[in-house]
Amino acid sequence: MSNINDLKLTDDLFEKLDDSEKNAEFIAMESKTFMRDSWNRFKKNKLALFGLIFVTLMILFAIFAPMFSKYSYEMQDLQNRNALPSLEHLFGTDKLGRDIFVRVMYGARISLAIGFASAAINMVIGIIYGGISGYVGGRVDMIMMRTVDVIYSVPGLLYVILILMVFGNNLTSMLIAISITSWVNMARQVRTQVMSLKETEFAMAAKVIGASHSRILLKHLIINAIGPIIVTLTMMVPQAIFTESFLSFLGIGISQPQSSWGVLCSEARGLIHTYPIQIIWPVAAMCLTILSLNFIGDGLGEALDPNNGGMN
Amino acid sequence: MFKYTIKRILVGILTMFILSTITFFMMKIIPGNPFSQDNKVLTPKTYEALEAKYGLDKPVVEQYFIYLNNAIRGDFGESISKTGQQVIDIVIRRAPVTARLGSVAFVIALTVGVTLGIISALTKKRWVNSLITTFATIGVSIPSFLLAILAMILFGVMLGWFPLVGLKTPLHYVLPAIALALNPISMITRLTRSSLRDVMSKDYIVLAKSKGTSELWVIIKHGLKNALLPVVTYCGPMFAFLVTGSFVIESLFSVPGLGMEFTSSVINRDYTLIMGLTLFLGAIVIIMNIVSDIAAAMIDPRIKLGK
Numbered sequence: 001m002s003n004i005n006d007l008k009l010t011d012d013l014f015e016k017l018d019d020s021e022k023n024a025e026f027i028a029m030e031s032k033t034f035m036r037d038s039w040n041r042f043k044k045n046k047l048a049l050f051g052l053i054f055v056t057l058m059i060l061f062a063i064f065a066p067m068f069s070k071y072s073y074e075m076q077d078l079q080n081r082n083a084l085p086s087l088e089h090l091f092g093t094d095k096l097g098r099d100i101f102v103r104v105m106y107g108a109r110i111s112l113a114i115g116f117a118s119a120a121i122n123m124v125i126g127i128i129y130g131g132i133s134g135y136v137g138g139r140v141d142m143i144m145m146r147t148v149d150v151i152y153s154v155p156g157l158l159y160v161i162l163i164l165m166v167f168g169n170n171l172t173s174m175l176i177a178i179s180i181t182s183w184v185n186m187a188r189q190v191r192t193q194v195m196s197l198k199e200t201e202f203a204m205a206a207k208v209i210g211a212s213h214s215r216i217l218l219k220h221l222i223i224n225a226i227g228p229i230i231v232t233l234t235m236m237v238p239q240a241i242f243t244e245s246f247l248s249f250l251g252i253g254i255s256q257p258q259s260s261w262g263v264l265c266s267e268a269r270g271l272i273h274t275y276p277i278q279i280i281w282p283v284a285a286m287c288l289t290i291l292s293l294n295f296i297g298d299g300l301g302e303a304l305d306p307n308n309g310g311m312n
Numbered sequence: 313m314f315k316y317t318i319k320r321i322l323v324g325i326l327t328m329f330i331l332s333t334i335t336f337f338m339m340k341i342i343p344g345n346p347f348s349q350d351n352k353v354l355t356p357k358t359y360e361a362l363e364a365k366y367g368l369d370k371p372v373v374e375q376y377f378i379y380l381n382n383a384i385r386g387d388f389g390e391s392i393s394k395t396g397q398q399v400i401d402i403v404i405r406r407a408p409v410t411a412r413l414g415s416v417a418f419v420i421a422l423t424v425g426v427t428l429g430i431i432s433a434l435t436k437k438r439w440v441n442s443l444i445t446t447f448a449t450i451g452v453s454i455p456s457f458l459l460a461i462l463a464m465i466l467f468g469v470m471l472g473w474f475p476l477v478g479l480k481t482p483l484h485y486v487l488p489a490i491a492l493a494l495n496p497i498s499m500i501t502r503l504t505r506s507s508l509r510d511v512m513s514k515d516y517i518v519l520a521k522s523k524g525t526s527e528l529w530v531i532i533k534h535g536l537k538n539a540l541l542p543v544v545t546y547c548g549p550m551f552a553f554l555v556t557g558s559f560v561i562e563s564l565f566s567v568p569g570l571g572m573e574f575t576s577s578v579i580n581r582d583y584t585l586i587m588g589l590t591l592f593l594g595a596i597v598i599i600m601n602i603v604s605d606i607a608a609a610m611i612d613p614r615i616k617l618g619k
Contacts, residue, residue, distance in 0.1 A: 150327045153601050154594050157556045158331075161578055162338040162590070242455045249457060250563055252578045265461065269564075276465045283458050294453035 041303040048299020051292035058289055062108035071099035073106040074257065082275050091281045095271060103264060104281050110260040111286070114174060114244045115237040115293075121179040123233050126186025127222060133187065134194030135217050145191070148184050156181035160243060161252060169255045174247075178240050189232045193225035227304035234297035238290040245286060261286045313609065320605055324598045331594045336379055339583050340372060379587075388588035393580040399588035402573065407592075409479065410562070410569035414554045416489040421496035421550065426543065428497070429504025433512070434531070444501060451498025457560040460491035464564070477566045488565040492557050496550045500543055508539040541612050548604035552597045 032040075042048055066073060071089075077097035085092045091100035133144040160177040167173030197203060198221060206216045222229070241261075247253030248262030249269075256263065261282045268279035363369045367378060382388065388399035432444040451459075467487060468476040474487050511517065512535055520530045558571035566572075570589060577585040 146323075149323070150330055153324075153327050153598055154331050155552045155556045155597055157559070158590050158594060159334070162335060162586075165578065165581070165586075166338055166342050238453065246455065246457060246560055250560055250575050252575060265458075269461075272461075272464065273469055276469050279461060280465070283461050287454050287458055290455065291450070291453050294449070 038300075038303040042299050045295075045299040045302065047295040048303075051295030051299070054288060054292040055296065058108055058285075058292075059112060061105050062112055065105035066102055066109070069099070069102045069105075071102045073103050073259065074098065082271070082278075084277065092277060094268065094278055100278060100281050103259060104261070104285050107259055107261045107264050107282060108285065108289075110171065110254075110258055111241050111244060111262070112289075114171070114178070114260070115241040118175055118178040118182070118240040119233050119236040121175070122183040122186050122236055123229065125179070125183040126232075127190050127229070129183065130187035130190030131194055131217050131222060134191035135198060135213070135221065137195070141191075145188075148187060151181075152184050156184075157243065157246075160247065164247070164252065169253065171254055171258055174244055174254050178243055182236065182239065182243075186229070186232050186236070189228055190222070190225060193228055194221045197221045197224050227300075230304060231297055231301045234293060234300055238293040241286070241290060241293075313613075316609055317606055320602050324602045327598055328591075328595060331598075332380065332383055332591055333376075335587050335590050336376055339587060340375075342583075383591060388591070389584045391582055391585045393577070393582040393585070399584050402585065403570070403588060403592050406568065406570045406573050409567060410558050410571060413479065413485065413488060413492065413562070413567060413569060414551075414558060416485055417492040417496070417554055418550070420489055421493040421500060422543075424493070425497040425500025426504050426540070428501040430508060430531070430536070432501065433505045433508040444505075448498040448501045448505075451494045452502065456491055456495050456557050457564065459494055460487070460561060460564055463487055463491055479565075479567050488561050488567060491564075492554060492561045495557070496553060499546060499550070503542040503546055504539060507542050508535055511535050511539045514538075541608060544604060544611060545608045546604075547607075548597075548601035551600035551604075555593050555597055 042052075075098060077093065077099075079097065080089075080093055081097040082095055083089055083093040083097075089099050089101065091104060094100055094103070129144065129148075133141045159181045163177035163180060164173055167176060194217070198216075203216060203220055206220050211220075244253055244260060245262030245265065248255075248260055249266045251266060253262055254260060259267075264282040265279055265286075268275075268282065271278055360369070367375055370378070386400050391397045391399050391402060394402070428444050428448070432441050432448075435441055464476055464487065467473045475481075475484050476487070478484055479488075512531075517530060517534055520534050521527075525533075555571075558569060559575055560571070561567070562569045562571035563575050570593065573585070574589045574593070577589060
């Protein structure tokens with residue numbers, strides 16, 4: 001037996017390892033950001049994905065379809081009234097010979113704008129109100145929440161109608177009316193989140209370091225409550241679209257020429273016995289959009305919940 | 313219990329007071345007054361006489377106290393668009409119609425909703441469960457008036473099974489009542505389903521089963537009794553929904569009830585009628601909220617301690 005020292009170790013005896021073997025012993029999964037993790041979970045929910053695609057398409061059509069169509073939403077073709085769907089007019093024409101496809105897409109602009117804008121305003125009011133109420137606590141919280149209870153116990157629609165009567169039947173006053181009455185849910189949601197988050201260690205740490213109250217509230221508490229806030233926000237969009245169309249359908253919401261989906265339904269209503277197809281289009285557009293937004297909300301609710309299995 | 317009841321009633325009265333105050337001042341800040349909108353030319357004298365008749369010549373604060381004082385006694389004055397008719401008489405005449413339609417919808421919502429919820433919670437067949445869940449999702453998210461329009465076209469216009477106008481025969485009730493009840497049915501189905509599922513996995517259910525109690529009795533006596541609490545709490549908001557839902561359902565099916573009256577009063581800018589109806593509908597919703605809260609507190613004593 002020869003001594004080990006006698007072995008001749010030349011370079012050609014060794015072989016370089018493949019790079020992939022470097023971390024063979026390293027056990028950890030790929031690090032993912034919160035957003036990417038959520039997106040992966042969201043993608044798995046087929047309904048939510050369908051909703052997202054549908055709403056995106058709807059928004060694109062709402063923006064571009066009226067621009068590129070050869071018809072405008074108010075152009076009348078009296079020779080061609082109450083036409084059935086054809087290649088010329090995709091959804092047919094209404095009682096004044098106006099192209100229903102363009103009108104539905106134009107209505108989508110108004111309805112979606114109301115939905116998203118009022119949700120955004122609601123979010124701001126809700127975060128400020130709920131944030132202050134939950135953060136300050138004590139007597140302030142009690143008074144603020146009793147106020148919310150009082151507002152909540154009367155159907156918001158009654159207030160919306162009163163506000164519309166004061167400011168007139170147009171888009172701006174509809175936005176004001178919906179925003180003033182529907183921030184209550186958001187405020188409650190934010191308050192609950194802030195109340196539980198302000199007891200956590202990181203909030204305490206921020207306080208000890210000497211961060212200001214507004215910084216703790218915005219940068220530490222609200223940011224960590226962003227999941228539930230986004231979910232509530234998504235649910236508010238269909239709610240606002242519904243309120244607007246409900247009132248416009250009754251003739252006490254917004255009025256011509258701002259023809260939202262509700263206005264379109266209300267116009268086609270008189271022809272429900274003779275040309276039921278005309279009311280189907282705006283109704284279908286609204287049903288699918290509202291359903292899609294609800295699917296997105298449900299999907300986001302599952303996806304943004306940090307306790308919802310991070311390993312996949 | 314007594315203390316909780318008193319507290320809820322006091323909050324209700326406060327809410328009512330705030331609603332009436334908001335309504336009054338809203339009506340005051342609306343530009344113009346009911347008479348200036350008339351196309352008829354009014355001589356200054358007639359104008360003054362009209363203002364005096366409705367008390368509009370007094371200072372606003374005084375008007376407010378007169379209004380509050382009258383409102384407590386149920387006197388909302390005379391309707392502006394329907395001259396000679398007292399608001400309270402219109403309300404009394406129209407309310408039974410809405411109440412009938414509303415109670416039919418209420419009963420349908422409770423029975424169908426609870427039944428579907430129980431089936432969905434207890435069934436072992438997967439497709440039954442997913443069918444009910446899909447139905448509930450659609451019912452919760454799609455506004456009732458859109459479903460009502462679709463139902464009108466399908467069952468009224470195309471199939472011709474049900475009449476579409478008025479409330480003369482029991483057959484007339486079918487479509488509007490179902491349209492009104494769809495959303496509450498779906499809410500109740502969801503509530504019953506999730507709470508019954510929770511309850512059925514509790515220890516006392518296992519105990520009751522292991523003691524040999526029959527399956528049906530366990531579900532009724534031990535399961536449902538505890539699972540229906542959320543449904544009782546939901547009854548208050550459901551009334552609010554039925555009231556606002558009646559606005560559009562009544563207008564759609566030409567039912568001469570409070571909802572239709574309210575819509576037309578807004579279109580006609582009939583201020584006294586709007587105020588009267590807002591307060592009346594608001595009061596009903598507030599009272600129903602109190603009743604369902606107290607009922608829930610009676611069933612589950614933990615609720616009143618939490619407040």
